Amino acid sequence: MRSQVRMDMEIESKHKSEWAEAQKIHISVDLEAAAKQQLKFLAAVDRKRFLYEGPALQRAIYRYNAFWLPLLAKHSESQLVEGPLVVPLDCEWIWHCHRLNPIRYKSDCEDLYGRILDNSDVVSSTQGTCSRQTEEIWTKLYPEEHYELDLAAAFKEDISERILGLKKCTAYDLVSAVKRQSPFFYQVSRPHMSHDVFIEEALARYKGFLHIIRRNKEKSIRRFCVPTYDVDLMWHSHQLHPVSYCEDLIRVHGKVLEHDDMDSDRSKGQKLDNGFSGTTNQWEETFGKRYWRAGAMYRGGTPSPVTLVPFSSKSKKGNDLFSSDEYQNIVQVPEVKFVEVLLEFAGVRGLPESHKGRLSVMFSKSQPDLFFNAKQRLSILSESGEKMVASFNCEPKGELLFELVSYCPSTLPIKRKPRVLGSASLSLQDYLVPVSKLSDEKWLELVPSSGYAGLESMCLRVGFSFTVPSPALYALRMVRSRPFAKNSCLFPLSGRTQHAKSWTRIMTDAGTEVITLQMRSSKKERGKDNLTPRKEVIGITASGECTVAEFMENGWSLLGSRWSLRFQKSSCENSHLCMLIGDRVVNISPGRKLDYEPKHHGTQKTERDFVTAVEFSADTPYGEAVALINLKSGVVKVKEEPLLLTMVVLAFVLSDIMENEGFKGLPATEDNAEADNLFTKESGLQAVGKENVTAFQVESQVESQVELNGDAVKGVEEVPANSLSTASGCGSGCGSGCGSGCGSMVKSGGGDSGRGSGQGNMVESSGCGTGCGGGCGSGCGGGCGSMVKSTGCGGCGSGCGGCGGGCGNMVKSSGCGGCGAGCGGCGGGTMVAGSRQQT
Structure with missing residues (x-):
């Protein structure tokens, strides 16, 4: 025993020594600040997705080659303005993608301008620096071209001939480079990515990443190393400072480290697969630390857009819009x-x-x-x-x-x-x-x-x-109750309401009732002989009764005319069903959209049970999913507390309308086991009975669905032998190495984070890169999550995270990863992060 402890201590001492040596690597850029700025910039570009493809992208590439690079070259020779240049957003986006191939960017700059064009005296337009001086010098040099991208001109003119006529223009395929880099923001867009502690640790891990590549070179090992997304964020941030990147990497490795993202071969045994497995093993042997990282793993494919046309309103998104709302405090749910x-x-x-x-x-x-x-x-x-x-x-x-x-x-x-x-x-x-x-x-x-x-x-x-x-998301459920008895002590009800035929109780995931709703019909006099039907929704809380919605001539009015609900006269599958108009604009779209999009392709029948509330604003012109309503189970999930009552009332009104049109309504009675199970699946309460758990097989990016049943128990859960399926596939990210390419991200596994009971299933995978496809069906209620068994793929590919009462998924793998790096190759897979109900 003592000899074993002594050996462990010696090994641990060696690991600490290697880590300390890695942290001595000097980087001449403040990468923590650069990473935060990069996230801010990527978010700004994502709000202008016309820069991802089409005529606007072509125009941006032309402007980058014809105007920005020459202006930058002139400014680097003799300062054209007193302060730094402020680069137009469209040009910065193309410049961003060009610099992320550091070898190619270096050679292009040297061929076209005789030196590397650096960003040392340039700031992003997203940093808030006044661009007036830059605009003035731009207008003086290029009087026929606006400083900002002219979208109207971009869509009117075919720019291809003008690009071919440029004397100085890179031959690098910038359209493909943009296509490969566009999904990166989704992978790094969660709030924790910019947290100081997360960023600080990411920088330390990036130095560790560079260190193991250096060790490979010292030992003449040709290994293609693959980073996780936290490391990759730092790597990108470093490359965006091209002169510093070249100098720092030459000092550490004796040469500029390649980062080419063009390798996309996901098959087993190929560069991406082998690279990530090797990176994982080497990292853990060198530092004695796990290579995987919570929050830095592959999230799955970028959700499908709800619209390709951006919303043009100038209204800003913000909770302060409802600070003085009299309905604000009617529904109160503690934050979790x-x-x-x-x-x-x-x-x-x-x-x-x-x-x-x-x-x-x-x-x-x-x-x-x-x-x-x-x-x-x-x-x-x-x-x-x-x-x-x-x-x-x-x-x-x-x-x-x-x-x-x-x-x-x-x-x-x-x-x-x-x-x-x-x-x-x-x-x-x-x-x-x-x-x-x-x-x-x-x-x-x-x-x-x-x-x-x-x-x-x-x-x-x-x-x-x-x-x-x-x-976490706020989760409420609607349960239709039998009529209250006259001696009910839930709320002080008036005699009129005690005799109501049916009430719908709104409850939290902890079983606490927050409000009770009823749809009432009456007649309102409009002249002497003209009576018209009138509907209203009454809300009852411990503090009293109030009208929370009313049907008017032009549609529904919610929360004292705070919102108006307008229905589409006709709709197709991809359009919205109705729209909430108020201080904010929210479209109600059929099915699960954006953040709520299932990791697999759900059946059309299942998707008809859901509607997604998608908000549009100047901050989110392409839409942000702010709520999900399951009309079958009566579960409402909302991101923001100020929208809780609005979405609950909306769900109630929609359920009434759908029921009148033949849709099976909310679960009846307060003691309905089926309703409880449905809520468990959606919101995370302890499970009762059996639930379906969904797993996915990944075969070269092709998904198929397997339905499995699992029993939920409070104690130990073991995966049954008949829950085993196989999968192959690999994920990739960017890679580095002397002369190599890099793959694009792949959706490997993933799954519906259904918070039900039920045990998840096991997926055996021989894929590579993305942590190897973890399938999920994350048993979130009282059951256990999915298990992933993987060989030949990196890191942890952690499958879906168990929310609710269940245990999280298990991942059995030999590595995982993001982008690859190393002498001799590049590319690599990214780890699969656990899917979850939260956002």
Whole structure:
């Protein structure tokens, strides 16, 4: 035992030495600030998606070659303005994509202008610097071309001939470069990416990434290394400073590190697959740290747009619009936060000599958790030889509990109960309250169970990673109740309402009732002999009764005319059903859209159960999904508290309209088990009964759907043998290396984060890159999440995260990754992050 501890300490000392050596790498750019600026810039471009393709992109490429690069060259020779140049957004986007091929950008600049054109005296238009001086010098040099992109001119004129006529123009295919870089923003757009602690740790990991490539060169190893998205964000940020990047990389590696994103071969055994597996193994052997990273893994493909035409309103999105609304406080639901967790058990030591049997670890939470309330089992890498990583969501409080268990072999038909050898815990508050560290790996000393008290210390090696705590979706459900009795004590009802035929109760995921709604019909006099039907929605809370919606001549008015609901006269599948008009513009579209888009292709019948509320504003011109309504289960999920009552009333009105048109309405009665199960699937309550869990097979980017049933239990869940399917496919990102290309991202697995009960299923994958396709069906209620078994692919590809009461998905893989780097090749896969209900 003591000799083993001594060996472990020596290995750990070596790992720390390597990490310390990596952190000595000098980077002459403030990459933390550069990464945050890059995220801000990418968000601005994403609001102008006409720059992704078509005539506007062609015009931007022309302007970049004909005007921006010559202006930059002149300014670098002799300063044209007193302050820095402010680059037009369209030109900056093309410049951005060009610089992300550093070898090609360097050679193009040297061929066309005799030197690398740097950004040392240039600022982005997104930084708020006044562009007046730049506009003046632009107009003086180019009087026939506007400083800002003229969209009207772009769509009127075919610019291809003018591009061919340019004397100085790169031959690099910038259209393809833009196409490859356009999906990157979706992968790095979540709020935690810009958090100070996340960015700080990403920079340290980027230095580690450069260090292992340096070690490869020293040992003459030609390995193509693949980064995760946090590392890739830093790598991109470094390349956007071309002179510094070249100087820094020559100092570290003796040459400029390639980053070409053109390799997209996802087949097993190819560069992307082998590169990521090799990167994962080398990282963990070199630093003794897990390579995967929560929040830095592949999210799946970019959701399909709801419109290709941007919304042109100047209105800004913001919660302050409703600060003085009299309806603001009618519905109050406490905010709940969640974190994504990745967890792996790497080794164990100090076992009793007499021990026989198969070891694994049971993990759970120390206190009730809205998203994680079951116990799950995970194997140990050193014991099984198989890499398994759990991915799940939980509240950022309490402790993670670990129990080392032994399963003794038995010839009896009855399974023996596993023995608990010892236990340990990990406090989430130590890392997340306040956020101080988002990943770690350590030996935890186990407290021996009874019967093992005399043993020497047993220890468990645990690697774990968190995201920054983020607000979870607000989830409410509508349950139609039988008429209240006269002695009901739920709310002080008037005699008129006590005799109502039917009420709909609006409840939180914790079972708390927040408001009760009823649709009333009456007649309103319009002259002496002209009576017209009138409808209204009445809301009852503990504080009283109020009208929350009313049917007017031109449609529905919600919340005292705060909103008006207008229906389409006719609609097609891709259009919106109706529109909410108020201080904000919200379209109600059929099916699950944008953030709520299923990871697989749901059936048309299933999609008819859903509508998505998509808000349009100057900040979100292509739409942002702010709520999802399941008309069948009555579950309403909302991103922002100010929109809670609006979306609940909308859901109630839509349900009434659909029911009148023959659609099966809300679940009836308050004690309906089917309704409870539907809510469990949607919002994360403890599961009851059986739920369907969906897994996906990935065959070279082609998805197919498999339906599996799983039983939900509060205790241990094991994956049945008949839940095994196979998948191949790989993901890729950018790669680096001396003369190599890089692949584009691939959707590998993923799944419907259905918060139901039910156990997820297992996916065995021999893919590469994207963590190898984790399929999911993340059993979120009381069941367990999906499990992914992967060989030959990198990192953790963590499948879908178990929300609700269930355990997160398991990923069994040998690596995962984002973009590749290394001498001799590039490209690589990205890890599959656990899918979840939260956003």
